[in-house]
Amino acid sequence: MRPIDDLHGQRGHWINGQFSPSRAAEDIAVVNPASEQIVGYVAAGDASDVERAVQAASRAFPSWRETALDERLALLTRLCGILHDGRHELAAIITAEVGAPVAIAGPMHVGRPCSPFRTADGISRYLDMTKDVPDKMTSNSPRTPEIALTVASSQLSR
Numbered sequence: 001m002r003p004i005d006d007l008h009g010q011r012g013h014w015i016n017g018q019f020s021p022s023r024a025a026e027d028i029a030v031v032n033p034a035s036e037q038i039v040g041y042v043a044a045g046d047a048s049d050v051e052r053a054v055q056a057a058s059r060a061f062p063s064w065r066e067t068a069l070d071e072r073l074a075l076l077t078r079l080c081g082i083l084h085d086g087r088h089e090l091a092a093i094i095t096a097e098v099g100a101p102v103a104i105a106g107p108m109h110v111g112r113p114c115s116p117f118r119t120a121d122g123i124s125r126y127l128d129m130t131k132d133v134p135d136k137m138t139s140n141s142p143r144t145p146e147i148a149l150t151v152a153s154s155q156l157s158r
Contacts, residue, residue, distance in 0.1 A: 011043040016056035023048045033099040040096075080114035087111065 011027060012019045022043035030040045064072075083090065091106035100109060 011041065013043060013045055013049055013053065015049070015053045016060075020049075020052070022046070030097055032096050076114075083110055083114060 012021045014020075022045055024044040024046040026044045027041040028044050029038045030042055031037070032039050087106050087110045090110045091102050094100055094105040094109045095102050098105075098109075
C-alpha cells in the first residue's frame with residue numbers, strides 16, 4: 001500500500017475541482033488505531049479553506065441543480081465504478097486509517113456508499129421521476145437521487 005501522503009503527491013483539499021494547498025500551517029497525523037503507528041499526514045484546514053470550499057460549492061450548485069436526473073445518476077454511477085476499481089487499495093487505506101478489517105472496509109466503507117445511487121438509477125429507469133412531483137420540489141430542490149427514491153416510493157405505493 002502506498003503511504004497516504006503519496007496518493008496525490010501533495011497535501012491539500014479538493015476545492016473547485018482541483019487540489020488546493022491548505023492555508024493552515026500544520027498537518028494532522030493519521031494514526032492506525034490498531035498499531036498506534038503514524039500511517040501518514042493530511043493537511044489541516046482553517047476557516048479560509050472552509051470559506052473557499054463553501055464558495056466553490058455555492059457557485060457550482062446552480063449548474064448541478066439544473067442537471068437532469070439521468071445525467072446526475074450517470075455521473076454518480078461512473079464515480080461508483082471508479083471506487084469499485086480502486087476498492088482493494090481503498091480498503092487497505094481505510095484499514096490503516098481506522099483499523100477496520102479489510103473484509104469490512106471493502107464492502108462497507110467503499111462499496112456501500114454507492115448503494116443508494118445504484119438503487120435510484122435502477123428505479124429511475126423504470127418510473128417517470130417527474131410524474132406527480134410538486135412544482136416547488138422540482139424548481140427549488142437539488143433533485144437528488146433521494147428525491148427520486150421518494151417519488152418512486154410514492155408511485156410504488158399506489
